[in-house]
Amino acid sequence: MNLEFAIRSTDGAARAGVASVRGKRFATPAFMPVGTYGTVKALTPRQLGEVGAEVLVANTFHLMQRPSAETVCELGGLHDFMQFDGAILTDSGGFQVWSLGELRKVSEDGVKFRAPVDGSRVHLTPESAESVQENLASDIHMVLDECTEYPAERERARESLELTSRWAMRAKAAHEGSEAAQFAIVQGGMYEDLRLASLASLLDIGFDGYAVGGLSVGEPKADMWRVVSGLAPHMPIDRIRYLMGVGTPDDILQGIALGIDLFDCVLPTRNARNGYLFTHSGVVKMGNAAHRRSSEFLDANCDCYTCQHFSRGYLHHLYACNEILASVLGTLHNVAYYQALVKDARAAIAEARFQAFARERRAAWSAA
Amino acid sequence: MNLEFAIRSTDGAARAGVASVRGKRFATPAFMPVGTYGTVKALTPRQLGEVGAEVLVANTFHLMQRPSAETVCELGGLHDFMQFDGAILTDSGGFQVWSLGELRKVSEDGVKFRAPVDGSRVHLTPESAESVQENLASDIHMVLDECTEYPAERERARESLELTSRWAMRAKAAHEGSEAAQFAIVQGGMYEDLRLASLASLLDIGFDGYAVGGLSVGEPKADMWRVVSGLAPHMPIDRIRYLMGVGTPDDILQGIALGIDLFDCVLPTRNARNGYLFTHSGVVKMGNAAHRRSSEFLDANCDCYTCQHFSRGYLHHLYACNEILASVLGTLHNVAYYQALVKDARAAIAEARFQAFARERRAAWSAA
Numbered sequence: 131m132n133l134e135f136a137i138r139s140t141d142g143a144a145r146a147g148v149a150s151v152r153g154k155r156f157a158t159p160a161f162m163p164v165g166t167y168g169t170v171k172a173l174t175p176r177q178l179g180e181v182g183a184e185v186l187v188a189n190t191f192h193l194m195q196r197p198s199a200e201t202v203c204e205l206g207g208l209h210d211f212m213q214f215d216g217a218i219l220t221d222s223g224g225f226q227v228w229s230l231g232e233l234r235k236v237s238e239d240g241v242k243f244r245a246p247v248d249g250s251r252v253h254l255t256p257e258s259a260e261s262v263q264e265n266l267a268s269d270i271h272m273v274l275d276e277c278t279e280y281p282a283e284r285e286r287a288r289e290s291l292e293l294t295s296r297w298a299m300r301a302k303a304a305h306e307g308s309e310a311a312q313f314a315i316v317q318g319g320m321y322e323d324l325r326l327a328s329l330a331s332l333l334d335i336g337f338d339g340y341a342v343g344g345l346s347v348g349e350p351k352a353d354m355w356r357v358v359s360g361l362a363p364h365m366p367i368d369r370i371r372y373l374m375g376v377g378t379p380d381d382i383l384q385g386i387a388l389g390i391d392l393f394d395c396v397l398p399t400r401n402a403r404n405g406y407l408f409t410h411s412g413v414v415k416m417g418n419a420a421h422r423r424s425s426e427f428l429d430a431n432c433d434c435y436t437c438q439h440f441s442r443g444y445l446h447h448l449y450a451c452n453e454i455l456a457s458v459l460g461t462l463h464n465v466a467y468y469q470a471l472v473k474d475a476r477a478a479i480a481e482a483r484f485q486a487f488a489r490e491r492r493a494a495w496s497a498a
Numbered sequence: 499m500n501l502e503f504a505i506r507s508t509d510g511a512a513r514a515g516v517a518s519v520r521g522k523r524f525a526t527p528a529f530m531p532v533g534t535y536g537t538v539k540a541l542t543p544r545q546l547g548e549v550g551a552e553v554l555v556a557n558t559f560h561l562m563q564r565p566s567a568e569t570v571c572e573l574g575g576l577h578d579f580m581q582f583d584g585a586i587l588t589d590s591g592g593f594q595v596w597s598l599g600e601l602r603k604v605s606e607d608g609v610k611f612r613a614p615v616d617g618s619r620v621h622l623t624p625e626s627a628e629s630v631q632e633n634l635a636s637d638i639h640m641v642l643d644e645c646t647e648y649p650a651e652r653e654r655a656r657e658s659l660e661l662t663s664r665w666a667m668r669a670k671a672a673h674e675g676s677e678a679a680q681f682a683i684v685q686g687g688m689y690e691d692l693r694l695a696s697l698a699s700l701l702d703i704g705f706d707g708y709a710v711g712g713l714s715v716g717e718p719k720a721d722m723w724r725v726v727s728g729l730a731p732h733m734p735i736d737r738i739r740y741l742m743g744v745g746t747p748d749d750i751l752q753g754i755a756l757g758i759d760l761f762d763c764v765l766p767t768r769n770a771r772n773g774y775l776f777t778h779s780g781v782v783k784m785g786n787a788a789h790r791r792s793s794e795f796l797d798a799n800c801d802c803y804t805c806q807h808f809s810r811g812y813l814h815h816l817y818a819c820n821e822i823l824a825s826v827l828g829t830l831h832n833v834a835y836y837q838a839l840v841k842d843a844r845a846a847i848a849e850a851r852f853q854a855f856a857r858e859r860r861a862a863w864s865a866a
Binding site: 167168169171172173174175176196197201204205206210211212213422423425435439440441443444446447448450451453454455457458459 | 535536537539540541542543544564565569572573574578579580581790791793803807808809811812814815816818819821822823825826827
C-alpha cells in the first residue's frame with residue numbers, strides 16, 4: 131500500500147485520522163477544493179496553504195486536453211506545475227466522460243469520445259487513465275469507472291458495476307510499480323445490495339482507498355443518503371472512504387457522521403464566483419442590495435483574510451462591479467470556511483462531541 | 499500645504515524625493531497602479547503592499563456612480579473601504595467625462611452628463627468634484643479640469659485652459675479646510691506657450707502639486723514629449739510634478755529624465771489581463787504557444803511571487819484556459835515590475851547614474 135492511514139479517534143461512526151502519501155500528510159475528515167485545470171479557481175497556492183487545504187483534487191479529463199499530461203510531466207508533474215506542496219488526488223476522467231452523454235461510446239475496452247476542447251478523438255481505457263495520472267504525478271490515482279446513469283434499471287446497474295470492477299482489476303495491474311496510491315470506485319446505482327456487491331469485488335482486488343461514485347447524479351438526496359448509509363458500515367475501517375462530488379456544508383456533516391473521510395465539491399469555489407458565500411450563520415448572497423452599506427464583516431467567526439479585512443459593503447461593491455477581486459476574496463473565504471468546518475469536525479470527533487457539534491452548526495445556519 | 503515634499507537627490511533634471519501626506523509617505527519618482535473602482539484589478543491590498551506600491555489612484559467618476567461617494571464615506575472612506583494603507587490620489591472625473599464625447603455638456607458652471615451605469619443626470623462642478631473627493635477621503639485631490647481635445651485650434655486651447663484655471667480657483671476655495679492635498683492640472687493643448695500660461699495662472703493660485711493633463715489623447719508621442727520637455731523646466735522644483743496617464747516603461751524613464759515625479763497608467767494592469775507581460779528583457783506575450791513547454795521563469799531578474807514560483811509553461815496554460823489566476827499572477831508581476839522600475843530609477847538618481855541606467859534598461863528590452 132502506498133498510502134498510510136491511521137485513525138486517531140472515533141465518535142459513533144465518525145472518525146478522525148491522518149493520511150500520508152508520498153511524503154504529504156493530510157488530516158481526515160478532509161475536504162478537497164477542486165483544481166480542475168491545475169488551479170483552484172481564483173486562488174494562489176499560497177492562499178490555499180493559508181486556509182489549511184492539505185489535499186486537493188485535479189481533473190484528469192481537463193488536464194489531458196489542456197495542457198496535456200505530457201506537458202505537465204515535462205514541467206515536473208502537477209506539484210511543480212501548479213506549485214502546490216500538499217497532496218493531490220486526480221480523478222480518472224470517468225465522471226466527465228459520463229457527463230458528455232451521447233457523445234461517448236463505452237465498450238469493454240474503455241470509452242471513446244471527442245475532446246470538447248479541440249474535437250480530437252480520445253480513447254480512455256483503465257490503463258491509459260492510469261498512465262495519464264502517472265504522468266500528471268498526482269499522489270492518489272482514481273481507477274477509471276463507468277458512472278452509472280440515473281435512473282438505471284437493476285440489470286443495467288449490475289452490468290455497469292461489473293464493468294467497473296473489471297476495469298478496476300486492469301487499472302490495478304497497470305498501477306503496478308507506481309509510488310502513488312490508488313482508489314477504486316463503488317458503483318451499483320441506487321440498489322443497496324448491488325453497492326455491497328460492487329464493494330466486495332473491489333475489496334477482493336484491494337486498493338488504498340474506496341470511493342463512492344455514481345451519486346449526485348440527479349437522484350433525490352434521500353436516495354443518496356440511503357445508499358451511503360447502507361454502504362459505509364461495510365467499508366473497511368482501515369481505508370479512506372471518499373464520497374465523490376459532495377457537497378454542501380450540511381452534506382459534509384452528514385457524511386462525516388456516517389464515517390466518510392474524504393469529500394470534494396465545486397460548490398465552495400463555483401458559488402463564491404457567483405457571490406454565494408457560506409458563513410457560520412448560513413448562506414450570504416453578497417449581490418443582495420441589503421449589504422450595500424453594511425460595515426459588518428462577512429463572517430465574524432472566520433479568521434480568513436477576507437473576514438479579517440473587508441466589509442460586506444465592499445464585497446457587495448466588488449460583486450456589483452464584477453471585479454476579479456470579488457472572486458478572489460469570495461473564494462478565499464468559502465474555501466477557508468470548508469477547511470475550518472472539517473477542522474472543527476475533527477476536533478469535535480477527538481472530543482467525542484461530534485453529534486452536538488453538528489447540531490449546533492445546523493442550528494446556527496438556520497437561525498439567520 | 500497639506501503635502502510635504504522633499505527632494506533627496508537630483509541627477510540632471512531627474513529628481514528623487516519623498517512625499518508625505520496625511521501620515522502616508524511615498525518615495526518619488528512613483529508609479530501609481532490604477533484602482534478604478536477601489537480595487538487594483540485582480541490584486542488584494544496585501545499583494546499591492548508586497549510589490550511595494552505606496553500610492554495608487556482611484557477614479558472619482560466611477561466611484562461616484564458605484565457605490566457612490568456617500569457609501570464610501572459611510573464605510574469609512576477609501577482607505578477603510580478597500581483596506582489600503584498607502585496614499586490614495588483621486589482624479590476629479592474630468593478625464594472620464596471628456597471621454598464621453600458628445601454625451602457631455604460643458605458650461606462655465608461645470609459639466610453635465612448622463613451616468614453610463616444607470617443613465618442618471620450628473621452635474622459635476624469644481625465644487626462638487628472636490629466634495630466628492632472629500633467624501634471618498636483620498637489623500638490627494640485633483641481639481642476638475644476640462645481636458646482639451648486633440649487636435650484643438652490655438653484659440654480653442656486657450657479658452658479651454660482659461661476655463662480650467664477659473665475652475666481651479668473655485669476648486670481651491672472649495673478645498674479650504676480639507677486635510678488632503680490638492681493638485682491642479684496644466685492644460686493648453688500642444689501649444690508650448692499656452693502650457694506655460696496655464697502653469698503660470700495655476701501657480702498664482704497655488705497648489706500642493708501640478709499635473710500635466712491633456713496628453714495621451716491621440717497626439718503623436720513626439721508632440722507629447724515636446725510639450726512635457728517645454729513645460730517641466732518651468733514647474734516649481736519644490737512641488738510634485740505628475741504626468742497623468744503615462745505610460746510604458748520607456749515613457750516612465752523618459753518622464754523621469756525630464757523631472758517628472760509621479761505617473762499613473764492602466765497599462766500594467768490591463769495588459770496583464772491580456773497576457774502582455776513586462777520583463778527585464780522586453781515584453782513577453784504569454785499567450786504565445788512558444789511558452790507552452792517552457793520551464794523558465796517569467797523574468798529571472800524579478801523577485802515577485804509569480805517569478806519566484808511559476809514556469810512560463812504554467813502561466814501560458816492559465817491564460818489559454820482563461821483562468822482567473824492568470825490575471826492575478828500576471829497583474830502581480832506587471833505591477834511589481836513597474837514598482838521595481840521606479841525603485842531602481844530612484845537608486846540610480848541617488849547614485850547620479852540615471853542616464854546610464856535608462857540606457858541599460860532600454861538595451862535589455864530591445865535585445866530579446
